[in-house]
Amino acid sequence: MKKALILSLSFYTCIYPQFAHALTALPKSPEIPKDNPQSVEKINLGKTLYFDPRLSKNGMLSCNSCHNLALGGDDNRAVSLSFKGEKGGRSSPTVWNSAFHTTQFWDGREKSLEAQAVGPIVNPVEMGMPDFPTVVERLKKIPGYVTMFDKVFGKNSITKENIGKALASFERTLVTPNSPFDQYMHGNKKALSPEAQRGMKLVQEVGCTVCHSGANFSGENKMGEGNFQKFPVYPDNDYVKKYNLMVDTGRFTVTNVEDDKHIWRVPTWRNIALTAPYFHNGSVKTLDEAVRVMAKAQLNVDLKENQVKDIVAFLTSTTGTFPKIEIPRLPPTLGETVVDED
Ligand code: HEC
Numbered sequence: 545m546k547k548a549l550i551l552s553l554s555f556y557t558c559i560y561p562q563f564a565h566a567l568t569a570l571p572k573s574p575e576i577p578k579d580n581p582q583s584v585e586k587i588n589l590g591k592t593l594y595f596d597p598r599l600s601k602n603g604m605l606s607c608n609s610c611h612n613l614a615l616g617g618d619d620n621r622a623v624s625l626s627f628k629g630e631k632g633g634r635s636s637p638t639v640w641n642s643a644f645h646t647t648q649f650w651d652g653r654e655k656s657l658e659a660q661a662v663g664p665i666v667n668p669v670e671m672g673m674p675d676f677p678t679v680v681e682r683l684k685k686i687p688g689y690v691t692m693f694d695k696v697f698g699k700n701s702i703t704k705e706n707i708g709k710a711l712a713s714f715e716r717t718l719v720t721p722n723s724p725f726d727q728y729m730h731g732n733k734k735a736l737s738p739e740a741q742r743g744m745k746l747v748q749e750v751g752c753t754v755c756h757s758g759a760n761f762s763g764e765n766k767m768g769e770g771n772f773q774k775f776p777v778y779p780d781n782d783y784v785k786k787y788n789l790m791v792d793t794g795r796f797t798v799t800n801v802e803d804d805k806h807i808w809r810v811p812t813w814r815n816i817a818l819t820a821p822y823f824h825n826g827s828v829k830t831l832d833e834a835v836r837v838m839a840k841a842q843l844n845v846d847l848k849e850n851q852v853k854d855i856v857a858f859l860t861s862t863t864g865t866f867p868k869i870e871i872p873r874l875p876p877t878l879g880e881t882v883v884d885e886d
């Protein structure tokens with residue numbers, strides 16, 4: 545077993561030397577794309593759209609329904625429910641710090657937050673709008689939006705592209721700095737408990753940080769490229785069967801390329817204690833069990849219970865400071881409704 549571990553480690557570090565082990569504090573701000581600069585008005589428009597259930601067909605769901613900013617930025621469900629209450633296929637990931645991800649979605653199928661943000665609005669198992677012309681038509685009936693879009697993007701600017709840009713601008717403000725881990729990295733050695741410090745050493749020694757490195761613990765690389773890894777690396781164990789981890793084929797569902805079967809983008813560890821249940825199918829309810837599963841499925845290691853505890857203490861130390869977000873008043877349609885009955 546030791547041998548397999550060492551082999552797999554040297555395999556990854558030699559192919560992907562840039563991913564090897566480095567852990568860093570969260571930067572103050574994520575990268576801002578040149579074609580979508582931040583402005584107070586744009587962020588505010590994005591926030592308003594984010595909280596507006598009228599982006600869903602029957603007014604049931606806003607982005608915040610599945611990515612609740614009063615919680616860990618997810619819905620704490622195994623899989624999300626659509627505007628009709630039907631179960632979707634995957635678990636809702638957190639939107640906190642998603643701006644630091646170099647690709648979006650469990651399978652990394654979108655390269656930017658702009659491209660990602662417009663997907664859920666017309667996804668039949670999410671917000672269920674039939675198409676973008678209908679979304680644009682609906683927003684044009686809300687006078688407050690016409691004014692807001694005019695101010696940010698110019699006249700006649702309610703478009704799919706600009707909706708994506710505004711939402712992405714707001715999402716780039718959803719960062720949670722100053723966790724005990726970050727304080728420790730900035731030199732305050734007392735910020736981490738002895739347990740968490742042992743856990744921090746362990747994740748590096750055992751090999752977790754071969755994949756979970758960098759400021760977001762999702763592997764350092766360039767925007768748009770993504771850190772894609774196999775999961776499970778070791779499929780032949782009880783955890784993989786018990787939690788149905790081989791059913792969804794990950795990136796294969798996007799590319800149809802055989803080698804992409806069970807390849808996933810490495811997710812963040814930040815605020816992970818707040819975002820149970822775990823994995824793409826939300827099948828694991830507790831963080832300690834997720835750690836056992838990962839050690840076995842990715843590294844073929846059976847952790848001792850005190851090691852699991854230490855790693856959980858470390859993972860919990862990535863819980864950051866959440867910015868204050870005032871829930872916006874949404875622009876009204878006086879005396880009429882724009883949402884569908886069903
Ligand atoms: C019905 C629940 C639901 C709604 C509503 C919803 N999402 Fe999601 N969101 C999900 C699920 C589930 C995924 C993961 C899907 C996958 O990976 O295949 C996801 C993925 C994401 C991601 C990728 C995060 C990552 O780590 O890769 C972002 C960002 C995001 N959604 C933002 C939004 C925004 C913005 C809106 C509103 C326009 C929205 N979502 C509406 C359920 C929802």
Ligand code: HEC
Nearest residue numbers: 751752755773775808809810811822823824834838839842
């Ligand atoms: C070979 C790369 C690799 C290694 C090594 C690895 N992971 Fe992961 N980790 C992943 C991938 C990929 C996923 C996404 C799995 C999925 O699709 O559900 C993941 C998911 C997770 C999750 C669940 C995230 C969520 O939001 O649900 C946790 C927790 C986690 N890893 C912790 C660890 C720990 C602790 C270790 C070491 C014991 C470790 N990982 C080792 C690649 C790796």
